[in-house]
Amino acid sequence: SQELEQSPQSLIVQEGKNLTINCTxxxxxxxxxxxxxxxxxxxxxxxxxxxxxxxxxxxxITAKLDEKKQQSSLHITASxxxxxxxxxCGADGAGGTSYGKLTFGxxxxxxxxx
Amino acid sequence: xxxxxxxxxxxxxxxGSPLSLECTVEGTSNPNLYWxxxxxGRGLQLLFYSVGIGQISxxxxxxxxxxxxxxxxxxxxxKKLLLSDSGFYLCAWSMRDHQPQHFGDGTRLSIL
Numbered sequence: 001s002q003e004l005e006q007s008p009q010s011l012i013v014q015e016g017k018n019l020t021i022n023c024t025x026x027x028x029x030x031x032x033x034x035x036x037x038x039x040x041x042x043x044x045x046x047x048x049x050x051x052x053x054x055x056x057x058x059x060x061i062t063a064k065l066d067e068k069k070q071q072s073s074l075h076i077t078a079s080x081x082x083x084x085x086x087x088x089c090g091a092d093g094a095g096g097t098s099y100g101k102l103t104f105g106x107x108x109x110x111x112x113x114x
Numbered sequence: 115x116x117x118x119x120x121x122x123x124x125x126x127x128x129x130g131s132p133l134s135l136e137c138t139v140e141g142t143s144n145p146n147l148y149w150x151x152x153x154x155g156r157g158l159q160l161l162f163y164s165v166g167i168g169q170i171s172x173x174x175x176x177x178x179x180x181x182x183x184x185x186x187x188x189x190x191x192x193k194k195l196l197l198s199d200s201g202f203y204l205c206a207w208s209m210r211d212h213q214p215q216h217f218g219d220g221t222r223l224s225i226l
Contacts, residue, residue, distance in 0.1 A: 031212050042120075042204055042217035043158075050212070088158070092212055099165055100146040100208040101173075102215060104158040 004091050006105035013079050014113050021074045021108045023089035031092035032072045033102065034063050038085045046074075076110075084112045116141035120205045120218030128226050133178075133192040135221050137205030140186065145207040147188040148215060149180055152202040164188060200225045 003026045013019050023032065031050045035043040047056045049065035049072060056063050060077045076083055086109050090102040120137045127133060139145050149161045160173045162180035170180050177196050181189045188205055202222055206215040 033214055035217075040202070040220070040222065042219045043206075043215075045214045045216060048214050090158075090215070099163055099171070100148075100211050100213065100215065101160060101163060103160075106157045 004089055004103055004105035006087075006089060006108050008108060009106065010109040010111070012111045012113065015080060017079055019076050019079055019110070021087050021110070023072045023074070023091075023105055025070045025091055027070070029065070029069045029072075029091050032063075032065055032069075033090040033092070034072070034074050035088045035090060036085050037088060037107070043088065079110075079112045081112045081114055084110055086110070116207075116216065118205065118207055118216060118218045120221060122221060123219065124222045124224075126224045126226060127195050129197055130194050133190070133195050133199070133223070135190040135203055135205075135223075137188040137190075137218055138186055139188075139207045142186070142207070142209065144185060145209060146211075147182060148206040148208075149188065149190050150204040150206065152204060152220075158204065162190070195225050197225050199223065 005024045007022045011019055033048050034046040036046055037043045047063045052067040052069045054065045062075045065072045086107045088107045089105045092102055117140045147164045150158045151161055152158050162170055162172055164170050164182045167182055167185055178192050200223055202220050204220045205218040208215045
């Protein structure tokens, strides 16, 4: 089965600093999904990457998928307290029919100090 | 636009009592539906998924069951809750394979 490893497990930064969260797969990914979660709430979909070398941005958050499709990074520029939360990567590791099932990493807890 | 509703938001139940959590999706038809549990370690464990009415697949053996009586309704149940059933339960939907899943707000279940 596919496994996803996220690093770091937790991250504390000062407001305005840049940061990067990594997600590494044990197998080639079909699709990689990034989510954000506030404690005690549901997951909010951020971005989906499917092509090797693909890069997407939304506001100050940029996600990349490497050419081999086994590693993704999430980069936040000029972090703000509103960026705080848990970031999870999810992977759709199989081509063909997967019924949309995703495997998730353990999450990265981000704290942003004002 | 599509929305997903999950209730209740919190639930405290005694050991051995039954459970019923509901999830409904609006604004779409024939979605894939999912139930996850998120333990304190933060990872999400897929419990059940459904690709159509009455079609339920279980990912892990457990004390829980799921049903899909209507196209956009997904129910998580148990006849007798165990202490180990405590956790944060999340319902999600997706339109088809290889598309993002969209999550409800979750139910915090505490077993006493």
